[in-house]
Amino acid sequence: MMRLLSRIRPAPGASLQDRLVWQAASLLLAYPDEALTQRLDTVEQLRAHVTGRASDLLGRTAAALREADPVAAATSYVDVFDLRRRSTMYLTYWTGGDTRNRGSEIHAFAQVYRAAGAEPPVGEMPDHLPVVLEFAATVDPEAGRRLLVEHRVPIDVLREALTEAGSPYAHTVDAVCGTLPAATDQELRRAARLAQDGPPAEAIGLQPFTLTVPPRRDEGDR
Numbered sequence: 001m002m003r004l005l006s007r008i009r010p011a012p013g014a015s016l017q018d019r020l021v022w023q024a025a026s027l028l029l030a031y032p033d034e035a036l037t038q039r040l041d042t043v044e045q046l047r048a049h050v051t052g053r054a055s056d057l058l059g060r061t062a063a064a065l066r067e068a069d070p071v072a073a074a075t076s077y078v079d080v081f082d083l084r085r086r087s088t089m090y091l092t093y094w095t096g097g098d099t100r101n102r103g104s105e106i107h108a109f110a111q112v113y114r115a116a117g118a119e120p121p122v123g124e125m126p127d128h129l130p131v132v133l134e135f136a137a138t139v140d141p142e143a144g145r146r147l148l149v150e151h152r153v154p155i156d157v158l159r160e161a162l163t164e165a166g167s168p169y170a171h172t173v174d175a176v177c178g179t180l181p182a183a184t185d186q187e188l189r190r191a192a193r194l195a196q197d198g199p200p201a202e203a204i205g206l207q208p209f210t211l212t213v214p215p216r217r218d219e220g221d222r
Helices: 016-028 036-047 052-067 070-082 092-096 101-115 129-138 141-150 152-165 169-177 185-197
Strands: none
Touching (some): 016 036, 016 052, 016 129, 016 141, 016 169, 036 052, 052 169, 092 152, 101 129, 101 141, 129 141, 141 152, 152 169
């Protein structure tokens, strides 16, 4: 990832508070590996400068992760994010689905990163929510915020799915939603429709963009 705390400074298009929330959320939504404790310590440092409801929401996720058994935390992460399509963090899954369009949408994320002077991450897809959040926090807040706003509906679907599952990660996604403009009635209807019907699909699944790095894990049904 593109983590660099010293680059979290006020910038056009996003407040310092928003950027702190995005960076903390990126750390909390990452896979709970052996560096989890260090990431949680960083989150607490970030939360010291975050005010209001967002700080409380981020703190709830952080507390749950600190209290969880490491093996159980990793198992739960895979179960929630990798094995349930409704709670995938790959944002283009909900806009492009299993269609050729998704490849071009993923490519568009990579182009935004390169235009900001950052190479797409190695080892993870560029549309993975933690990657987008860190890009918005530390590289280009204006472009990053635009990506988040454009994919507000998938983020809302993710929040609802995590809430229904009773996942502590729901609090963090809720904090992210709080940094974005309120969803319109049209967006809310679209989110409800996607949650019920699933993403777009077509018989021809080939896409015109070949990924250099495959997803960390295959997406599956639950």
